[in-house]
Amino acid sequence: MSKYRVLVVDDEEDLCEIIRFALEVEGYSVDVVYSAEEALKMNITDYNLLLLDVMMGEISGFRMAHMIRNDPKTAHTPIVFISAKDTENDRLTAFSLGADDYITKPFSIREMLARVKAIIGRFDSKMKIGLQILSYDKLTINLEKKQVLLEEKEIRFTKKEFEILKLFLENRNRLFTREELLKRIWSDEAFVLSRTIDVNITRIRRKIGRYERNIVTKLGLGYCFEG
Structure with a gap:
């Protein structure tokens, strides 16, 4: 099993399964939930990266990100938004909340994998520097x-x-x-x-x-x- 764990939070079940399959082929351990409410019941500190949809149920991806960033235990967990919302304001909102990347739907699976790999690599480097x-x-x-x-x-x-x-x-x-x-x-x-x-x-x-x-x-x- 990969040492890297990814949590996918999106209410599109078919898309979640596609993302899960692609990530698992690359060696990641993947969990999927279909709402922010479900995700917030989980131990977010177990994950190396979160893939969040924006438009979901009562708690949006933006609101979930705000909650994660305001919890000291998860404040530095990498967050990548995956969303059909593609305006400049949407992107600016995401980055103001501390997003590490923003991918608009529809997207290339290969590009998503490349971005996930790059972000986890940067986070690993920061952790190693912190340990030194x-x-x-x-x-x-x-x-x-x-x-x-x-x-x-x-x-x-x-x-x-x-x-x-x-x-x-x-x-x-x-x-x-x-x-x-x-x-x-x-x-x-x-x-x-x-x-x-x-x-x-x-x-x-x-x-x-x-x-x-x-x-x-x-x-x-x-x-x-x-x-």
Whole structure:
């Protein structure tokens, strides 16, 4: 089964079956419902892309898109409208609601497949980029490039400083004892003084400007990044 799931929402049952067949041939996992009301009962977060008709029952595709975009859990789910409404105002309404594409009926199945593939590809790329970035306000770590940026300017960090800050940003508000930090950051070294941690923390604080206050010392316990 494909790792990509598509939900088709359209009240034209014959068209839904054509779309389902075409997508499944390309390896997508497809679910079909015939109204926005049915779709909204489903777990939208399960899907990588939604294909929505505009004119449906009591809840239109536009209204459904508005509801999806206003739910933090589904706000970034790609939406493609498929509709017989083809005026400029219809398209502008769709894009103002956060649509990723707008396909007018009748349409080429090959073109639809190409657009679906392109949008899912872009969304995948954004997700991968998101996984490579850690940030707190204007303090950012690029995990792939091993860079620390402060207000978009690169700050030079040693390997150990980078690993400590990365650990803090991945686990904000969590307390790390000195013993934990030694085990996680210096696991490959036979003997390290506890004072080494304090020295590295001091250097990190100096480098991250106003965010130094976010690295809090818990006396007798350890450190945490609050925020």
